[in-house]
Amino acid sequence: MTDFAATKSLFHIPEGIIYLDGNSLGMLPKTAANRAKEMIEKEWGEMLIRGWNEAKWMEQPERVGNLVARLIGAAPGTVVMGDTLSIKVYQALASALEMRPDRKVVVSDNGNFPTDLYMADGLIKSLDKGHVLKTPNPEDVESLINEDLAVLMLTQVDYRTGRMHDMKRITELAHAAGALVIWDLAHSAGAVPVDLAGCNADFAVGCTYKYLNGGPGAPAFIYVRPDHAKVARPALSGWLGHAAPFAFDPDYTPAPDVSRMRVGTPPVIQMTVLEEAMKAWDGIEMSDIRARSIELCEQFIAGVEASCPMLELASPRDAERRGSQVSFKFDQGYAVMQALIARGVIGDFRAPDVIRFGFTPLYIDNADVDGAVKILAEIMEAKAWDKPEFHKRNAVT
Amino acid sequence: MTDFAATKSLFHIPEGIIYLDGNSLGMLPKTAANRAKEMIEKEWGEMLIRGWNEAKWMEQPERVGNLVARLIGAAPGTVVMGDTLSIKVYQALASALEMRPDRKVVVSDNGNFPTDLYMADGLIKSLDKGHVLKTPNPEDVESLINEDLAVLMLTQVDYRTGRMHDMKRITELAHAAGALVIWDLAHSAGAVPVDLAGCNADFAVGCTYKYLNGGPGAPAFIYVRPDHAKVARPALSGWLGHAAPFAFDPDYTPAPDVSRMRVGTPPVIQMTVLEEAMKAWDGIEMSDIRARSIELCEQFIAGVEASCPMLELASPRDAERRGSQVSFKFDQGYAVMQALIARGVIGDFRAPDVIRFGFTPLYIDNADVDGAVKILAEIMEAKAWDKPEFHKRNAVT
Numbered sequence: 164m165t166d167f168a169a170t171k172s173l174f175h176i177p178e179g180i181i182y183l184d185g186n187s188l189g190m191l192p193k194t195a196a197n198r199a200k201e202m203i204e205k206e207w208g209e210m211l212i213r214g215w216n217e218a219k220w221m222e223q224p225e226r227v228g229n230l231v232a233r234l235i236g237a238a239p240g241t242v243v244m245g246d247t248l249s250i251k252v253y254q255a256l257a258s259a260l261e262m263r264p265d266r267k268v269v270v271s272d273n274g275n276f277p278t279d280l281y282m283a284d285g286l287i288k289s290l291d292k293g294h295v296l297k298t299p300n301p302e303d304v305e306s307l308i309n310e311d312l313a314v315l316m317l318t319q320v321d322y323r324t325g326r327m328h329d330m331k332r333i334t335e336l337a338h339a340a341g342a343l344v345i346w347d348l349a350h351s352a353g354a355v356p357v358d359l360a361g362c363n364a365d366f367a368v369g370c371t372y373k374y375l376n377g378g379p380g381a382p383a384f385i386y387v388r389p390d391h392a393k394v395a396r397p398a399l400s401g402w403l404g405h406a407a408p409f410a411f412d413p414d415y416t417p418a419p420d421v422s423r424m425r426v427g428t429p430p431v432i433q434m435t436v437l438e439e440a441m442k443a444w445d446g447i448e449m450s451d452i453r454a455r456s457i458e459l460c461e462q463f464i465a466g467v468e469a470s471c472p473m474l475e476l477a478s479p480r481d482a483e484r485r486g487s488q489v490s491f492k493f494d495q496g497y498a499v500m501q502a503l504i505a506r507g508v509i510g511d512f513r514a515p516d517v518i519r520f521g522f523t524p525l526y527i528d529n530a531d532v533d534g535a536v537k538i539l540a541e542i543m544e545a546k547a548w549d550k551p552e553f554h555k556r557n558a559v560t
Numbered sequence: 561m562t563d564f565a566a567t568k569s570l571f572h573i574p575e576g577i578i579y580l581d582g583n584s585l586g587m588l589p590k591t592a593a594n595r596a597k598e599m600i601e602k603e604w605g606e607m608l609i610r611g612w613n614e615a616k617w618m619e620q621p622e623r624v625g626n627l628v629a630r631l632i633g634a635a636p637g638t639v640v641m642g643d644t645l646s647i648k649v650y651q652a653l654a655s656a657l658e659m660r661p662d663r664k665v666v667v668s669d670n671g672n673f674p675t676d677l678y679m680a681d682g683l684i685k686s687l688d689k690g691h692v693l694k695t696p697n698p699e700d701v702e703s704l705i706n707e708d709l710a711v712l713m714l715t716q717v718d719y720r721t722g723r724m725h726d727m728k729r730i731t732e733l734a735h736a737a738g739a740l741v742i743w744d745l746a747h748s749a750g751a752v753p754v755d756l757a758g759c760n761a762d763f764a765v766g767c768t769y770k771y772l773n774g775g776p777g778a779p780a781f782i783y784v785r786p787d788h789a790k791v792a793r794p795a796l797s798g799w800l801g802h803a804a805p806f807a808f809d810p811d812y813t814p815a816p817d818v819s820r821m822r823v824g825t826p827p828v829i830q831m832t833v834l835e836e837a838m839k840a841w842d843g844i845e846m847s848d849i850r851a852r853s854i855e856l857c858e859q860f861i862a863g864v865e866a867s868c869p870m871l872e873l874a875s876p877r878d879a880e881r882r883g884s885q886v887s888f889k890f891d892q893g894y895a896v897m898q899a900l901i902a903r904g905v906i907g908d909f910r911a912p913d914v915i916r917f918g919f920t921p922l923y924i925d926n927a928d929v930d931g932a933v934k935i936l937a938e939i940m941e942a943k944a945w946d947k948p949e950f951h952k953r954n955a956v957t
Contacts, residue, residue: 247798298810426647
């Protein structure tokens with residue numbers, strides 16, 4: 164059983180803060196800053212260009228990919244790091260569409276994070292081959308799985324509500340109809356158990372700055388099923404996805420595995436911080452994380468519903484159908500969240516009316532949940548949203 | 561006049577090293593490691609998600625873009641940072657091809673860095689509209705500028721030889737033929753004066769880990785001519801290129817300027833290190849850099865030609881046609897470079913037979929050049945390439 168007091172001690176917790184936004188940006192592992200400084204001074208500063216060999220920077224995207232792979236049910240050698248989640252979505256969809264040339268329908272859902280839909284739209288416009296992107300309500304996705312479907316592209320856990328798709332069932336249905344499936348694990352990796360290999364998923368992508376605590380702008384990951392990884396054509400055919408990048412061959416030959424999804428020079432400093440952050444996951448089983456996450460979420464829901472009758476639960480009540488976050492609806496949600504932040508309880512707001520709280524077992528405990536409930540109840544009781552200062556909009560809300 | 565002793569003092573110079581590879585990975589600015597540590601601890605650690613507003617992470621790609629813009633003859637607000645150079649090449653070419661829908665020819669040259677050609681090839685395969693990528697010898701590019709040409713995509717300074725295209729002349733010729741031009745400034749930004757606005761260039765891209773010293777994997781940049789930036793459709797239509805990313809609008813509306821070329825969440829740690837590194841350029845005029853670069857290159861050529869008769873100059877002899885590097889050909893070039901590195905003189909090797917030396921005026925001086933010439937001469941005199949240890953291949957060569 165995981166010792167969550169021990170994992171909490173690995174993170175820097177700012178004085179007076181209850182941080183329920185690790186599903187947006189994870190907290191700082193205490194050793195990350197010194198590791199960054201050390202890498203910059205000893206590797207970049209001293210080794211200079213030799214760092215690519217001597218400090219093994221070149222292999223880092225695969226090395227860190229293996230650390231992520233363990234948490235998402237993927238075999239070693241099937242996940243590679245790099246770029247941003249948006250780019251990885253594009254890569255997966257571009258490859259998948261070429262594998263189903265006779266089909267023109269892409270299905271996602273209207274709860275998918277906008278960038279996934281924007282990237283798909285951009286790709287479809289570039290291809291100009293009559294593809295159509297359909298975005299039904301999340302609960303209606305299955306009704307669109309049929310022989311026209313080329314690719315099903317879903318974020319497993321809805322960023323607004325925490326509603327979770329049944330990955331195994333949906334993947335099976337799509338495969339039975341001859342389609343491919345791309346799973347976006349942005350709110351899954353490090354949050355809920357994922358079994359990509361067991362589900363036979365075709366592609367998966369995700370980010371590492373949420374539950375994996377890689378820091379702002381940490382690199383994304385992509386998983387490609389091993390049989391696809393041998394044949395999927397990389398649309399973004401960058402030199403580091405080449406089978407032999409340093410041959411400087413005029414022709415592009417992709418690497419024989421998921422490394423073909425590498426594109427350009429990896430962000431070594433950012434990748435090093437992520438690699439350091441991944442140490443917090445050493446020996447952690449996702450089943451422990453899940454049990455603890457459910458406990459914390461249930462405690463929060465019960466507490467809020469008992470003390471804040473004006474807030475309406477926007478997340479599934481059934482814990483099995485919910486990721487590691489809890490959302491409530493309230494028409495003054497923006498101001499309520501600003502009031503919470505002013506009191507040190509940090510969650511976030513998602514337009515038009517959702518206040519969202521992420522529960523990250525590595526560093527959130529029962530006392531945090533109690534504290535957050537108490538402050539939220541006080542704000543609701545005091546109708547704090549009436550104060551004009553809580554309506555001032557930030558650039559990033 | 562720039563005080564180059566003062567700029568040299570801003571960088572960490574490892575003991576016993578003469579570093580002539582700043583055209584591959586720039587040296588470490590002394591303040592970068594502490595700035596990274598400070599940003600990680602005080603911004604990520606303390607502000608957490610609030611850093612996007614409070615530490616102005618969200619505006620950083622444009623803010624740093626303005627620092628780069630000054631060095632490449634671009635107006636403020638026309639350059640934005642992010643992703644890798646490979647991705648930026650793809651973005652520029654995808655937008656440019658859509659702006660010339662009736663033309664099917666893309667011209668580059670066979671001295672372009674492979675990733676540019678690979679990315680173009682990948683895009684052309686995805687589009688599947690009959691585009692052709694032509695890669696003549698660099699000196700034959702002009703002969704392919706005609707009414708069939710959609711986009712001319714060139715790296716201004718050849719990564720192997722340092723040969724420099726005449727940006728103004730070639731851009732004018734291409735425009736006269738109705739084509740668009742994309743300039744890759746990988747070996748130009750911070751190396752030679754560039755006047756994008758004066759040349760009326762359509763798009764430009766580049767990296768920041770070479771002459772701009774942003775560190776391994778530092779973010780790339782893209783310039784889009786202001787009139788194009790209002791209309792060019794971003795193929796990689798990520799949420800942070802949206803006119804209002806935090807509206808979470810289901811439909812994609814691009815930002816009204818170069819910010820539409822932003823894609824996903826920017827690498828804040830890496831961007832912060834780059835922003836710190838850019839301080840070395842405060843008040844520096846590229847004309848001073850150019851004069852000093854020519855002085856150093858000429859000194860090196862004269863010294864090597866006087867003492868190493870077996871080495872054949874692979875760079876243009878005319879300084880006006882050469883970037884800030886000098887290359888020599890030698891069939892045992894790989895082993896010679898390994899022998900040099902073993903003696904502390906770091907340049908690099910480019911297959912099949914080029915040894916390459918970059919001259920970065922911010923931290924390389926005449927004594928470094930003399931020292932490098934002396935050691936190279938000793939290696940050539942001793943036929944050091946006969947030793948087997950210098951033939952061992954590294955992963956990154």
